[in-house]
Amino acid sequence: MLVFKSGKGFMYGVPTLTDVARLAGVSENTVSRVIRNKGPIADSTRTRVTSAIEELGYVPNRAAGSLASSGSMLMGVLLPSLSNIVFPEVLRGIHSALASTEYQALVGVTDYDALTEQGIVSSLLAWKPAAIIMTGFDHTDATRRMLENSRVRVAELMDIDAEPIDIAIGLSHRKAGYDSGRHLISRGYRRFGYVGHDWTADRRARKRYEGLCAALLEAGLTLKAEQRVDGPSSTIAGRDTLARLLTKKPDIEVVVFSNDDMAVGGFFHCLSAGIAVKEKLGLFGFNGLDIGQSLPAPLSTVRSNRFLIGQTAVEKLLESSERPLERQIVDTGYVIIEGATA
Amino acid sequence: MLVFKSGKGFMYGVPTLTDVARLAGVSENTVSRVIRNKGPIADSTRTRVTSAIEELGYVPNRAAGSLASSGSMLMGVLLPSLSNIVFPEVLRGIHSALASTEYQALVGVTDYDALTEQGIVSSLLAWKPAAIIMTGFDHTDATRRMLENSRVRVAELMDIDAEPIDIAIGLSHRKAGYDSGRHLISRGYRRFGYVGHDWTADRRARKRYEGLCAALLEAGLTLKAEQRVDGPSSTIAGRDTLARLLTKKPDIEVVVFSNDDMAVGGFFHCLSAGIAVKEKLGLFGFNGLDIGQSLPAPLSTVRSNRFLIGQTAVEKLLESSERPLERQIVDTGYVIIEGATA
DNA sequence: GGAAAATATGTTAGCGCTGAGATAATGTTT
DNA sequence: AAACATTATCTCAGCGCTAACATATTTTCC
CATH class of the missing domain: 3.40.50.2300 (Response regulator)
Known part of the structure; x- marks a missing residue:
């Protein structure tokens, strides 16, 4: 390991600004300014300092810098x-x-x-x-x-x-939910279902839900069925929850999911249950995740630009x-x- | 804003250890020790200090702490x-x-x-x-x-x-690849294909590939076809790449993918192309991602415990x-x- | 009851850097 | 050549905290 002089004598270990300054034959402050690219520095000085830094393998101590500044x-x-x-x-x-x-x-x-x-x-x-x-x-x-x-x-x-x-x-999110509703209504859907996840944690999901409901209300419609799981969103949750929703209300035309994860799960359920997606049951997500877009039938959804x-x-x-x-x-x-x- | 005495007079702004110490009527060091739970502190002192901290809304400066220690x-x-x-x-x-x-x-x-x-x-x-x-x-x-x-x-x-x-x-990863190969061979598969992504970046995918090849070689087999995309793994890439592989070599029995993302894409391709997964074409991934397990047919894969x-x-x-x-x-x-x- | 041990607190000197202002070296103008 | 800018560098006092050690104060034990 390198041995060099520091503040109070010979030191083994991590070199400091002082060591660089000594080696380059300049003051500490000059080294500091070279490092931070601040104030005027003569080219020759800069070179001497940078090579001293190089030679010692000096790494500035951010804690010290942070404290000082x-x-x-x-x-x-x-x-x-x-x-x-x-x-x-x-x-x-x-x-x-x-x-x-x-x-x-x-x-x-x-x-x-x-x-x-x-x-x-x-x-x-x-x-x-x-x-x-x-x-x-x-x-x-x-x-x-x-x-x-x-x-x-x-x-x-x-x-x-x-x-x-x-x-x-x-x-x-409220507006995104609202627009989703408007969009689906304009596509001719009337019998809406909703599949969601826990929204005490995910407040934004709730806002989208409220937006959706507002759009429906405005068109004289209401949700025919809704089902929420406790816990976070996931593909599995979406799959199971759609299954449960359809057991209770089989005559839904379109299901809006709290997000794409849930919707992809819903898609998988349809696949397993032999439900023709879109013709028989529309699915709508939120986020525009890659996975949804790579499905055999790209998911209808809203792209949020995360x-x-x-x-x-x-x-x-x-x-x-x-x-x-x-x-x-x-x-x-x-x-x-x-x-x-x- | 609060006004209180600090080191050199009255100060506005963020309170420091000194301020807390002054308010609690103890030395700075004592406050420091209360905060860091170090060394013996009388209950009464601790209480005085913590309530001083509370009162001032003191937040320790980590940079200073880090520098000192x-x-x-x-x-x-x-x-x-x-x-x-x-x-x-x-x-x-x-x-x-x-x-x-x-x-x-x-x-x-x-x-x-x-x-x-x-x-x-x-x-x-x-x-x-x-x-x-x-x-x-x-x-x-x-x-x-x-x-x-x-x-x-x-x-x-x-x-x-x-x-x-x-x-x-x-x-x-080498062993995981090897074991995947052994597993599939023991399931009766003989005509292997491989679908992968760029492995200059992802060295581990390459190691799995090498392990797989070693297992095949040991059983007197070789990869009948392989196809790699430039770029990172993704569902879309898996889907397209499997399609390309099958165009070139339609008589593959099983495809090993560089990971689950790719394999899920492969699954989607089979879905679109009407290929009976497993009966007609086996698919095998790596990672054990949730998405793979929520597929209508849970993906055969290796669970890595990320x-x-x-x-x-x-x-x-x-x-x-x-x-x-x-x-x-x-x-x-x-x-x-x-x-x-x- | 007094020494030793255990407990609780204080004092002091930095940690390694940056900011502000002083100083020196150079160039420019009249 | 004096006066003034301009550019390059230095000096030095902290930033807010902690480690190490010194100093009470209390408890324990024979």
Whole structure:
């Protein structure tokens, strides 16, 4: 291992700024400025410093930097879950936008629990992150207060149906549900069923449901049957739940599912039960997942742009480190995918 | 906003340890010890301190803590991609194990690129993480050197077919491929096809392929046909690629896919093309994803325990902060799922 | 009852970096 | 050649916390 002089004598171990400065024959501050590309530096100096860094294999200590500058290149990310493919996709968008920057993601998973979220927010803030990305609008008062006091920029993703703390990025789930209903009604469907999952956790699913009901009501219709499972959405759950729904009400024309996972499960049920999809029973999902589109009959659904949401969040947050005067809402929109199942 | 006395006079803003100490009427160190639960503290003192913390809404500054103790409660996580569902599942395992601790995950995505990985490792190390979790064994020399010098604990996940830096957790993909082959041979299959994806990125898929070929060779057989797509695995890719394979060689009895995504796509192709799965054409995947098991005919495949891998990694790493003398290998195993497609 | 042990708290010196302002070296203008 | 910019560099005081050690204070035990 290398031996070199440091602050108070000979040291073994990790080299510091001081060591680099000594080797390059410049002051610590100059090294610091070379590293951070800040202020004017003579080319010759820069070269000497960079080669000293190279030679020592110096890696800056971010904790020290963060402490001195009371800021960090960290971006806090809070996701409700990683089980639902939607959130890894958001995270993918976040990472893709982060890739071209120096920022790094500090990720926490809340399990759809506002108190867990609160704890994570608190420990995130302890790192003085540049910004925090969270999901939805369900936060505890304490969480809101912490975020308020910290003055850190905050993006709330997925949903835009409420007033954000700072900036919201996503789509109107209520409207998406409503439009789904309108779309299906315009296709001639009248006898609607609904298959969903637990919506105490997934509030957005509920908003879509409400939008759907509003569209039906407006057309003088109602849901003829609905069935919800306890627990998260899954293909299996969709399959079983559609089966149960059809046992109770066999004369449904179209089923709207809480999301694509459920709908794909529904598709599989039809396959097993020999139900002609679309002719006999229409299926409609939400999200526009790949899996749905690769089905023998591409799923009729709504494309939510998860990747884009994550990506946009990062871009918007990095535009300015100060919260803008006006709360901002970015609608990433959605597209109804015709598909072949409804 | 609160006004209180700090180090050098009145300050507005975020309270520090000093403020808490002053309010509670104890020394800073005592507050620090209350927070970190270290050393003996009288109950009365603890109460005074915690209520001072409460009152001020004090949040410790981790950067300062990390600097002072030259360590952090961060765990670096490097994943090659988030597109392949497998890695979010590993991440889920990691988070689930982390949830009961104070540690937090600092996540980076390498895009299967060793140089990108190197850059991320370098910036991770800058935070003095407690440990680093990475995937596979393909690292640059510089990466190895940095990890070596830093002395942090390192887990290499997914694969156990090589010598780890510190600890490897996963399964033998070569053996899994081999066993798949043996299994299918024992089921009477003789005319094998293979449908895969780009394996310059996904080395493990290649190892499984090699294991499969070894099993065939041992039985005096060979692959009758194989088809690989450029690019990552996906349902669509599996579907199209199987179609192409069958055009070239229609008399295959069973197709082994590089993974479940591809195999599910293959299943969909059979559905569209009216090919009786299993009777006419066996399908075999790898991973044991939910989607494969929820197919009308559960996919025959191999269950890799991704969640467990992530979870085990964290547990093992936290067992000791020092690298053990012996490099360690943890085999999380795999299970052949009979399924109904082969 | 006094020494030793156990418990509870305080004091002090940094950890490695950055920000602000001082200083030095160079170039430009009159 | 003096006066002024401009550019490049240095000095130094912290950022907020923790480790190590020193100092009470109480308990235990013979």
